[in-house]
Amino acid sequence: MPATRDYYEVLGVPREATDADIKKAFRGRARDVHPDTSDHDDAEELFKELNEAYEVLSDPQKRANYDRFGTADPQSGFPGGGYGYGDPFGGAGVGDLFSVIFDGVMGGNARQQARPEGHDMSAQIVITLEEAASGVSKPMAYARSATCESCSGSGAAEGGSVKTCPSCQGSGQVVSARRTILGTFQSVAACDTCAATGTVIEPPCPACSGQGRVQARESVSVEIPAGIRDGQTVRVSDKGEAGLRGAASGDLLVTVRIRPHDFLHREGDDLHARAGVPMTVAALGGEIEVPGLDGPVPVRVPAGSQNDATLVAKGAGMPKGRGGHGDLIVHVNVVVPTRLNKAQRELLEQLNETLGTSKHPSPLERVRDWLGM
Ligand SMILES: [Zn+2]
Ligand SMILES: [Zn+2]
Structure with missing residues (x-):
């Protein structure tokens, strides 16, 4: 069977088929080629192919990519393995079983979850109002998990190498089938052997035990822009937690607090x-x-x-x-003034007389004085 049959052809639908058409066609075809019920010689292969086609055409983004580029994932090409099948027609609650199976099989997130980028780290720094006005570069020292220098983050010892994991053949996930009275259920779990990275390291770097990262003291210079407000955050790229085995590092997020000023x-x-x-x-x-x-x-x-x-x-x-x-x-x-000398007092008295301040203000004037008007 050719590996690159057109997905629309596999499902037997026209290119302008609706989502409902695709789902309906899939169920119909799946009944015909399901390995448990079909007497077709290569039912298993056909069913895998059908699943693959459905997985792409039932996802609007993947379908759009496929229509445009001829592949569901133009960045990496279409991944080869990892597709399984189950029995969506075991007799009860077809819709429910459907989602159980396809959530598990089609996920493909195991690798991302287990080959994590480093987390962002957060810190706080206190500056003066003058520093906030001018902008300032503040040194900051802290502990973080940093890329291992011995192995440059690969996790392999000198002369060692990164090999494809034998347990999962590099997919980072292991598929197990479980037979029940409703049929065969497929479940996908992260591979234990390689922590779902898809690779094992032989021999591992002794400095980091194959992790590619070690605890280290880090010093950075936090560049705080002029005019920053109290509580704003400055991001220092890649200075958070290092990723596992060379995966991307997180960022350091520094919240800037401004100390209250004496008179401003x-x-x-x-x-x-x-x-x-x-x-x-x-x-x-x-x-x-x-x-x-x-x-x-x-x-x-x-x-x-x-x-x-x-x-x-x-x-x-x-x-x-x-x-x-x-x-x-x-x-x-x-x-x-709280103290007046004689001359000052006389001047003020003269002023007071010229201003004609009444010694007996009217009720209205008293109210005005009281209100400071
Ligand atoms: Zn190392
Ligand atoms: Zn593995």
């Missing part, structure tokens, strides 16, 4: 600060200096600024992700 409070890209403004400057207007991230920031105070007014120093906030900066927002704290 961040909200988004803006920074907020409280600044004392002498009452005379608040009344007359002027300029004050506010300590910012990179040193003093001059801030203009308009005449008549009230307590709790906000002043804005444009661009003196945190860097934004797409260029530019947020603002520094200054909350005015009008400072009244």
Whole structure:
């Protein structure tokens, strides 16, 4: 029998067959060629072929690939082995049996599960607000399972080699058949001999016992971009757990925490600060200096600024992700002198008289004063 018969031909359906057509055709054909019931000489081969065709054409993605490339998996070509068959027509609950069998046989995940990529690892780092503003490179040392240097991750000792597993012939999975009154059931399990990798190592690398990875101290430099927010994560590629026998490593995920600043409070890209403004400057207007991230920031105070007014120093906030900066927002704290010398007191009394402040304010004025209006 040719190994590459057209799957549509195998099932006896046209290329535009619906999913239901395909399922129906499969069941019909399966009845005819099932090895337990068919007297066809190569029933077993035909049934395998039928399963293969059905497995591809019943999966929309695989079917699309097959239609386009002539194979279900254009990356790796169609895998040869691993297909089994069961008895979907044992007499009861056809639908249920169907899914039992095909979940097991068609899975093909055993290799992926057992030849794992290394896991991601997570860590936390604390930086200052200044570092968050400028960006910073932070060294970090930690323990991880790293690629074994003795065998470069292959798991084989010097002169040793990686061989196809004799128990599973490299498929990473073993198929066992179980006969029941409902028929023969096929089950697929990960191969124990090779931990489902499909290969065994002879002799194994003594440094890593054939694992291809060992516990090691690792030092990395975590590059933290300017403007990072508290709680954001920086990914250091391939610095997580190394994969088994040369499989891909996981990443190191570093969560960045920003230590609270003494006087600057961040909200988004803006920074907020409280600044004392002498009452005379608040009344007359002027300029004050506010300590910012990179040193003093001059801030203009308009005449008549009230307590709790906000002043804005444009661009003196945190860097934004797409260029530019947020603002520094200054909350005015009008400072009244607590000690006055004689001359100052006389000046203020004169001022008080010229402002005509009433000694007996009206009820309305009292309310206004109380509300700070
Ligand atoms: Zn090794
Ligand atoms: Zn094996």
